[in-house]
Amino acid sequence: MKIGFIGLGNMGAPMALNLLKAGHSLNVFDLNDAAVHSLVGAGAKAAASPKAAATGVEWVVTMLPAAAHVKRVLTADDGVLAGVPEGTIIIDCSTIDPATVKSMAEAAKANGNTFVDAPVSGGTGGATAGTLTFMVGASAADFRKIRPVLQAMGRNIVRCGETSTGQVAKICNNLVLGITMAGVSEAMALGEALGIDAAVLAGVINTSTGRCWSSDTCNPFPGVLDSAPAARGYTGGFGADLMLKDLGLATDAAKFARQPAYLGALTQQLYQTLSARGEGRLDFSAVINLYRGIKVAI
């Protein structure tokens, strides 16, 4: 199938590569020329704008940092909606707020298109391996149509309900993730201060009731896991500023729903502090630096 793919960052680039590997033909666009060149090297066609990337395609996939980028990429004069053929489904895999999803869905509908939210979890490792989880907000009929496209990039494709419910699931998941990473960081730093070996402590947690992804797969303490971002100076992985954005989405949604979000608000401030220290581009597990007093050079 012919697909327009926009946003070739840490996640988008490996996702686009998997679509190419599955035999789809891709028109790609990103503001970063180097990212575009690397995809062209793998067989994609470079487009000069989101409009050009969407012209003549059967599907559009977007993987952008935040809501403002999605709005711009869709609705600008040289945006997707200006070029995309009528009837085409636009699949947005970015993590953004449910209200923006609804307004983009209305704009797409007015243009004769459908906008579907399909945020992901699984990180850059999952994006590369093609094992992402997709949380989809779409009608049952649209879900059936987009499933084969998503299957080239992920393993677990879940329909969460109608438009925007994919983002609701994603925001709630990342609320848990941010809080558990802060919790594991607090515990690992306390263990260090009290003199236990970090690997021994992590081993106990990972076979006890404290076990969670933040501890057994992405442990923030350097040296505990060779495959974790902590082992490579907190590079790669899921940026702390993206976690800050997601916690903002969760606390905003909580305000809207008049729901308390005690730990979410506190964890958001931890990430705000990390960002203010200039460490927002590091992997989000670098939040342990707030506890260990270490400033990593960027």
Ligand code: NAD
């Ligand atoms: P990223 O910052 O690495 O990539 C974003 C890409 O979008 C960049 O290449 C940037 O140049 C491009 N871009 C920005 N504005 C653009 C525009 N107007 N037109 C075209 N391209 C534009 O971000 P990422 O890590 O790939 O994350 C993308 C989304 O996925 C975010 O919403 C993030 O919250 C979510 N997410 C990330 C991870 C992760 O582990 N990195 C995991 C799950 C979900």
